[in-house]
Amino acid sequence: MQxxxxxxxxxxxxxxxxxxxxNADGDLQAYISQLYPNNTVPTGEARxxxxxxxxxxxxxxxxxxxxxxxxxxxxxxxxxxEPLPLLxxxxxxxxxxxxxxxxxxxxxxxxxxxAAIVKRxxxxxxxxxxxxxxxxxxxxxPAITALIDKRGQWLxxxxxxxxKLLVQTDAILDDVSxxxxxxxxxxxxYLRQYREQDAAKARELLQAVWKQEPAATRQSLLxxxxxNLSSEDEAFLNTCLEDRSKGVRQLAATLLGQLPDxxxxxxxxxxxxxxxxxxxxxxxxxxxLIVDLPETCDKTWLADGIEEKPPQGKGAKAWWLEQALSxxxxxxxxxxxHTSPDDILTMLKKHExxxxxxxxxxxxxxxxxxxxxxxxxxxxxxxxxxxxxQLLNAAHAERLAAQLLTSTETSKLSNVLPILNHVQHAWSxxxxxxxxxxxxxxxxxxLTANEAYAYYYxxxxxxxxxxxxxxxxxxxxxxxxxYEQITRVIDKMFYMLSFRRDMTNALTNP
Amino acid sequence: xTNHWTTEHVNTLAPDAASLKNGRALAVVxxxxxxxxxxxxxxxxxxxxxxxxxxTCIEQTTPSFKCSCPSRKFPCKHGLGLALVYTAQPDALNQxxxxxxxxxxxxxxxxxxxxxxxxxxxxxxxxxKKREKAQEKRQAARSDKVSTGVAELQTWLxxxxxxxxxxxxxxxxxxxxMAARMIDAQAPALARRLQQCAQARFxxxxxxxxxxxxxxxxxxxxxxxxxxxxxxxxxxxxxxxxIGETSNKTELLTQTGVTDDWLIIGQAIEEQDAxxxxxxxxxxxxxxxxxxxxxxxxxxxxxxxxxxxxxxLNAELxxxxxxxxxxxxxxQDNGALSVTPDLSAFISIPTLFQAxxxxxxxxxxxxxxPCALGAVTPVRHDEQWLLVDSDLMTxxxxxxxxxxxxxxxxxxxxxxxxxxEWNGDTxxxxxxxxxxxxxxx
Numbered sequence: 001m002q003x004x005x006x007x008x009x010x011x012x013x014x015x016x017x018x019x020x021x022x023n024a025d026g027d028l029q030a031y032i033s034q035l036y037p038n039n040t041v042p043t044g045e046a047r048x049x050x051x052x053x054x055x056x057x058x059x060x061x062x063x064x065x066x067x068x069x070x071x072x073x074x075x076x077x078x079x080x081x082e083p084l085p086l087l088x089x090x091x092x093x094x095x096x097x098x099x100x101x102x103x104x105x106x107x108x109x110x111x112x113x114x115a116a117i118v119k120r121x122x123x124x125x126x127x128x129x130x131x132x133x134x135x136x137x138x139x140x141x142p143a144i145t146a147l148i149d150k151r152g153q154w155l156x157x158x159x160x161x162x163x164k165l166l167v168q169t170d171a172i173l174d175d176v177s178x179x180x181x182x183x184x185x186x187x188x189x190y191l192r193q194y195r196e197q198d199a200a201k202a203r204e205l206l207q208a209v210w211k212q213e214p215a216a217t218r219q220s221l222l223x224x225x226x227x228n229l230s231s232e233d234e235a236f237l238n239t240c241l242e243d244r245s246k247g248v249r250q251l252a253a254t255l256l257g258q259l260p261d262x263x264x265x266x267x268x269x270x271x272x273x274x275x276x277x278x279x280x281x282x283x284x285x286x287x288x289l290i291v292d293l294p295e296t297c298d299k300t301w302l303a304d305g306i307e308e309k310p311p312q313g314k315g316a317k318a319w320w321l322e323q324a325l326s327x328x329x330x331x332x333x334x335x336x337x338h339t340s341p342d343d344i345l346t347m348l349k350k351h352e353x354x355x356x357x358x359x360x361x362x363x364x365x366x367x368x369x370x371x372x373x374x375x376x377x378x379x380x381x382x383x384x385x386x387x388x389x390q391l392l393n394a395a396h397a398e399r400l401a402a403q404l405l406t407s408t409e410t411s412k413l414s415n416v417l418p419i420l421n422h423v424q425h426a427w428s429x430x431x432x433x434x435x436x437x438x439x440x441x442x443x444x445x446x447l448t449a450n451e452a453y454a455y456y457y458x459x460x461x462x463x464x465x466x467x468x469x470x471x472x473x474x475x476x477x478x479x480x481x482x483y484e485q486i487t488r489v490i491d492k493m494f495y496m497l498s499f500r501r502d503m504t505n506a507l508t509n510p
Numbered sequence: 511x512t513n514h515w516t517t518e519h520v521n522t523l524a525p526d527a528a529s530l531k532n533g534r535a536l537a538v539v540x541x542x543x544x545x546x547x548x549x550x551x552x553x554x555x556x557x558x559x560x561x562x563x564x565x566t567c568i569e570q571t572t573p574s575f576k577c578s579c580p581s582r583k584f585p586c587k588h589g590l591g592l593a594l595v596y597t598a599q600p601d602a603l604n605q606x607x608x609x610x611x612x613x614x615x616x617x618x619x620x621x622x623x624x625x626x627x628x629x630x631x632x633x634x635x636x637x638x639k640k641r642e643k644a645q646e647k648r649q650a651a652r653s654d655k656v657s658t659g660v661a662e663l664q665t666w667l668x669x670x671x672x673x674x675x676x677x678x679x680x681x682x683x684x685x686x687x688m689a690a691r692m693i694d695a696q697a698p699a700l701a702r703r704l705q706q707c708a709q710a711r712f713x714x715x716x717x718x719x720x721x722x723x724x725x726x727x728x729x730x731x732x733x734x735x736x737x738x739x740x741x742x743x744x745x746x747x748x749x750x751x752x753i754g755e756t757s758n759k760t761e762l763l764t765q766t767g768v769t770d771d772w773l774i775i776g777q778a779i780e781e782q783d784a785x786x787x788x789x790x791x792x793x794x795x796x797x798x799x800x801x802x803x804x805x806x807x808x809x810x811x812x813x814x815x816x817x818x819x820x821x822x823l824n825a826e827l828x829x830x831x832x833x834x835x836x837x838x839x840x841x842q843d844n845g846a847l848s849v850t851p852d853l854s855a856f857i858s859i860p861t862l863f864q865a866x867x868x869x870x871x872x873x874x875x876x877x878x879x880p881c882a883l884g885a886v887t888p889v890r891h892d893e894q895w896l897l898v899d900s901d902l903m904t905x906x907x908x909x910x911x912x913x914x915x916x917x918x919x920x921x922x923x924x925x926x927x928x929x930x931e932w933n934g935d936t937x938x939x940x941x942x943x944x945x946x947x948x949x950x951x
Contacts, residue, residue, distance in 0.1 A: 008718050011725065014674030048668035053733070055726035060874055063934045064867045068859045068903040073891040075898060078923030089598045093517055097534050124922070125949060128915040155919050158890060495535060502538055 001025070001062065003032065007055045015051045022054050028061050076158060081150035084121040091115065092123055094503040099129055103492065106463055107500060108133070109140050110426075114507045116143035127152045131162045138189070141165055179205065188220055195227040203236055215245035222251055229255060234262050241305060253305040254367045257327035267304055269332065272324055278337040287343060291353045293317040318356035325360035329368035341376040371396045389422035397423045398431040405438045413442040414451045421460055432466040440476040443486060452483035462493040467501035470494070519818035520593040522779075523573070529583045533590025539602040545595065546605025546612075550845070553612045554592045554603070565611050566592050569619065570846075573815050576615055584812050652696055656735075656753060659695025663688065663704075664732045667725070675721060679711045699754030702782075703728050727875060745873075747831035752875050757830060759839060767828035767841045770794035772801065773851055774819050775882060776929040776940035777950065784809055790816045791880050791929065791940070792827070792838075795852040800880045801827050801838040819941045820948030822847045833872040836880070851948060856884030856927045859903040866932060881932035885925040888917045888939075897928060897937065908936035913951055917942060920949055 003024040010018045021036035023029065035050040036042070042050055087095070095115075098108045115122075122130065127148045134144045145152070156162035164178065164186075178190045194202035206221055213221070222240065225233055233255070240252035241264070256264035275294070281287030297308040297320065305327065310319030334341050348354050358381075365373055366387065374391035378400060389397060401423050408416045420435060427435070439458075465473065474494055480487045524530035536556065539545070543563055545554045553567035558579055566577040566588040575585035585593075596603055608616065666688055670678040679685070685708035689701040707728065710721040731752055738746050750757075772792040780787045788805040805814040817823055826842040829835040857865070866879050883905070886897040895907040895914040907930075909917065920926070920942050927943035939951050 004719075008722055011671055011722050012674055012676040012718060014677075015671050016673070045665070045668050048671045049729075049733075051671060052667070052726055052729035055722055056730040056874075059723045059726050060870065064870050066863065066934065068863060068905060071889070071891070071896065071898045071902040071904045073889075075887065075889060076923050078887075089517075093534075093537065093594065093598045096517065101531055101534070124919045125916060127919040128912065151919065151922050154922060155915065158918070159915070498538075499535075 001058065003028070003054070004058050004062065007051070007058060010051055011055065015048050018047065018051065022051075024058065028057065031057055079151050079154035081154075083151060084119060084149050087115065087118070087120045087122060088506060090506045091120075091503070092126075094499075094506060095122060095126060097499070098503075099126070104496065104499060106460075107496065107503075109137075109143075110463075110500070111503055111507075112140050112143035112147065114504060116146040118507055121149035121151075122147045124151055127155055131156055131159070131165065134165045135161055184217060184220060187217075188224060191221055191224045192227055195224055199228040199230065200232060203233060207236060215248065218243070218245060219247045219251055222248060222255075225255055226258070229258055231259055231261060234259060234264075237262075238264070241303065249305055253327045257329065258368060260329075260332070264304060265328070268324055268328055271301075271304075272328065275321065275324075278339070280337075280339075287339065287347055289344075289347050289351065291321075291351075291357075293321060315356075318353065321353065321356050322360040322363070325357070326363035326367060328364060329370065330361050330364050330373045331368070331370050334372075341373045342379075345376055345380045365391060375400055384419045384422075386422045389419075390424070394425045394428075397425070398428060402431055402434045405434055410441045410445055413438055413445075414447075414454060417442065418454065418457055421457065423464065425464070427464045427466055429466045429468050432464075432469040433472060435461065435465065436469060436472050436476050443477060443481060443490075447483065447486075449483075452486050455483075455486050455489045459489045459492045459496075462496035462500070465493075465497055467497060467504050470498045470501045473497055517594065517597045520590060520597055523585060523593065523815055524590055525583050525585070525812055529585075529587055529590060532587035533594060536587055536591025537594030537598065539595060539599060541591075542595065544605060544609070545592075545603040546607075546609070547596070547600075547603040548606050548608060551608070551612060551616060552592055552596050552603060553605075553609070554588075554595070556588055556591070558588075564588050567612050567615055568593060568596075569616075574619075652755075655694075655696050656755070659692055659697050659700070660732050660735050660753075662695070663692060663700060664729075664736075667729060667732070671725070675725065676718075679708055679721065682708045682711075696755075697753045699752055700728075700731075701754075703731075730874060742833075744831060744833040748833050748873055748875065751830070751832060751837075762828050762830065762839055763841055765828050767826040767838075768794065768797060768799075768801075769824070769826040769842075770796050771847060771849070771852070772823045772825055772827070773855065774817050774821050774823065775855060775880070776931075777816065777819055778931065778938070778940050779813070786813060788813050788816070789931075791931075792823070793855040793880075793882070794827075795822070795854060798854065800836045800855075801829070802836045802880070803838060803840060817846055819950050820851055820943070822849050822851065834869050834876060851943060853884065853927060853943060855882040855929075856943070857882060859883060859886070859897075859899050859905055862905075862932065866934070870934075877933055879932040879934075880929070881937055882927065882929045883937075884927050886928055887923065887925050888914075888921045888928070890914060890918060900925070906936045908933075908938045909951075913939075917951060920944065920947075 001024075003022055006022055018041055021039055021041055022032055024032045032054055033039070035053050041047055086092070094111065098104050098111055130144050130148055131152065134141050148155075156165065164175070178186050182190065191202055191206065194205060203225075210218065225237070237252045237256050240248055241256070243249050243252065253264065256262045257268065259265060275292060277290040277292065279288040279290060294317075297306075297316070301320070301324075302308070304324075306320055306323045308316070308320075310316050330341070334344065337344070348357055351357065361373070362377070365377065369391040371391060371393040374388045375396045378385065378388050378392075383400075383404060392400065401420055404416050404419065405413070417438065439461075477490045477494075481490065520533075521530060524533065541556055543555045543557065547553070550570045551567060552570065553565070555563040555565050558564045562578075564577060564579040566575075566579075566586075568575050568585075568589060575589035577586050577588045579586055579588055581587065685704050689704040689708075692698070692701040692704065703724070707721060707724040710724050711717055713720045731749065734741065734745070734749050735753060738749055741749070772794050774790065775793045776791040778789045780789070786807045788803075788807070790803040790805070792801040792803065793799075794801065803816065805816070807813040823846050824844040825840055826844075827838040828841050830837045830839075862881055862883060866876075866881075869879065870876055883897060883899075886899050886905070888907070889896045889898050895909050895917070897905045897907060907914070907917075917939060921944070924944075928937075928939050929941045929943070930937040930939035941951060942949050
């Protein structure tokens with residue numbers, strides 16, 4: 001409509017520049033011409049009045065004449081799949097609270113895992129919010145995939161960020177562009193999923209691009225090989241021992257150490273067995289570990305990742321020992337020497353190579369997690385070391401923590417309680433009872449302000465305590481406490497734990 | 511008489527997020543010592559910090575809440591908790607006889623309502639006349655003020671157009687100042703229009719077009735006001751409303767209204783400065799006409815509670831005058847009906863265009879048209895949200911992405927019924943009616 005363009009022009013640049021009357025096509029002209037008698041632009045305010053009246057007419061004319069546009073795309077195929085039955089209204093209300101209450105957010109993964117196995121679905125309306133959460137957290141994706149059901153998959157397929165999330169590995173692996181053009185994190189994820197499905201193919205995939213990748217990428221992609229690691233990977237890992245990057249070389253050595261039959265492992269063990277000799281104890285004599293280290297460096301060690309020059313402040317021999325020992329799983333030694341980790345560490349108490357041996361085994365434990373060894377380390381040395389707690393299995397962790405709680409004087413519990421935050425799995429009823437009893441003893445003590453303040457860090461217990469212990473918690477912890485922050489922590493713990501109990505009950509008794 | 515309350519509905523009743531959170535924590539059957547329901551009244555007793563339990567009850571139709579706790583929040587967490595228990599596990603409210611304290615509250619309420627009616631009884635004629643005169647005087651003073659304001663605004667607007675709007679809107683303070691003048695002149699709706707004009711600059715690619723349209727509509731309104739005496743009473747009422755004159759509610763409520771079964775077809779809550787405006791759209795299933803209830807709340811005031819979208823209410827409504835009378839007041843509420851929603855309001859896209867055009871001919875300032883579309887498929891196409899019908903006719907949606915995905919999740923690519931507000935260009939969807947559910951968006 002030409003008149004509309006003219007109107008925009010004059011109104012924007014100013015009607016003082018308008019020197020000719022406006023003209024419209026068709027029916028509109030009859031009305032426009034009334035605004036411009038004698039086909040001239042009026043003067044004074046009448047000019048603006050005419051312009052705005054014409055604009056009002058034209059705007060109304062356009063609006064009234066509007067027609068619906070025709071769709072020129074393709075309609076998506078509707079989701080016709082028979083949906084799973086819906087979760088119960090109570091479960092749905094729990095989900096809504098989990099999604100909207102910041103204090104409960106940390107429990108969502110637990111709810112998702114429990115809900116995913118009941119073979120029911122969330123309401124359609126919750127799907128977008130769950131998919132959005134799945135973009136931020138990989139571990140909850142399988143549960144979300146199950147809960148959003150067919151409708152969720154239908155929806156995700158239309159969203160660029162969501163379509164790659166769902167745990168339909170085939171679909172992701174079909175999209176080679178992720179591997180070729182994706183971000184480092186996406187490529188790592190792609191390779192990880194490939195390793196899970198077909199470890200050999202995944203290896204070939206990485207080998208094909210190995211030479212052209214920068215060192216940091218090589219290292220992060222190679223780390224994925226811990227998934228489905230097997231002797232078939234040995235040849236490739238052996239070539240990585242000669243990589244230009246030190247990080248890659250160390251990683252390859254660690255991975256090879258995980259394969260007990262690899263030539264690399266055999267060499268290391270053979271070498272170490274000439275350095276370390278275990279003498280069994282008897283009735284009258286103590287067991288002994290004899291350390292006999294070579295005086296000079298052998299050039300062949302370098303191929304197995306042992307460097308000659310120690311970092312500053314470290315002796316050369318200790319350095320060689322550390323490097324060799326850290327790529328052999330500690331479990332090998334206890335089996336090889338037929339002795340327990342506890343006896344081995346006891347033996348080290350006044351050993352001249354104590355520091356080097358401990359440093360090496362600590363590193364080896366991180367490389368090759370072992371619950372028995374980790375527990376022994378925690379009992380012998382600093383019991384608050386979080387990385388070691390993470391290596392314990394549930395039973396070990398609970399046994400050790402319960403021991404700590406019962407053997408500690410009530411007045412010193414302040415030092416022990418925070419350690420429980422390292423026990424991250426779901427706590428058993430027995431252990432939960434033990435923790436609650438300790439809390440009861442402790443809160444009844446005379447506490448300093450600092451101790452009371454430290455309670456802030458204990459409210460996370462409610463994420464791990466057994467939901468069956470909700471009533472025990474509320475009966476054992478007296479409210480209000482003389483310190484307000486403790487009352488608040490107790491409230492928060494009870495709020496979270498009773499919520500976990502309710503949500504578990506609702507999911508397990510539909 | 512049953513009420514179909516949903517959790518969603520209860521959520522909207524909460525005065526703030528904290529209350530809702532606390533309410534949710536109490537929405538556990540085991541926390542309540544007693545629970546019951548009868549005649550649209552819900553009640554329960556819950557242990558508080560004192561020795562006596564708190565007594566909470568809810569009258570569902572209004573709805574209204576009562577609780578013996580000292581909280582100043584309204585409704586309090588106990589009321590919300592009780593309502594949430596009811597939505598999740600209605601069977602848990604298993605008492606059916608009013609305890610004394612509930613019966614007492616119900617009686618008091620009935621008495622109050624009767625008292626309200628008697629208070630409105632007429633006074634003697636002399637007082638009435640006096641009141642009328644005072645009223646007329648106020649009206650005249652106001653009318654003068656508005657006339658002066660309108661004339662001033664007209665001159666100012668011509669000035670802006672003469673110099674060019676593109677330059678004028680850069681100085682938004684000048685527009686704000688003029689808007690303030692209009693509030694002084696008791697024409698608040700004109701002030702809002704001026705602000706809309708000034709904001710049009712930020713409306714994207716077609717801002718020039720939008721700006722000109724807004725300014726042209728404002729001009730049309732001012733011109734119509736100047737010659738209002740020549741226009742029909744309906745259009746005069748339109749003009750008064752669009753200028754921002756308030757009408758007397760009490761007087762309006764004395765008129766006979768329209769009784770019908772009203773389907774609550776959509777609801778929108780919008781924030782305007784410090785005020786929240788709630789628009790509740792109703793559709794009279796017998797009269798086949800729309801009604802709009804407007805509610806306002808300032809700051810943390812509680813918003814008037816309206817029944818949930820999808821429920822049907824038998825009620826008498828009184829309509830404000832106008833060429834397209836939809837704004838209404840609730841005169842008599844006869845309670846909710848337990849019926850499945852009557853979907854006769856839902857029409858096709860071409861019919862909507864026709865209906866909108868004929869209405870536009872009567873009221874040129876029409877900017878919010880209730881629009882119920884039947885059998886349309888929500889689609890995301892080229893990053894745009896659309897409704898598409900079986901003839902591939904489309905209607906663009908004005909919707910945030912998060913709501914768009916919500917809509918798509920609910921519809922699953924199927925044709926559904928959508929209610930929303932049509933502004934002539936885009937539709938803001940407010941509710942979706944699928945064969946099995948009704949959901950607010």
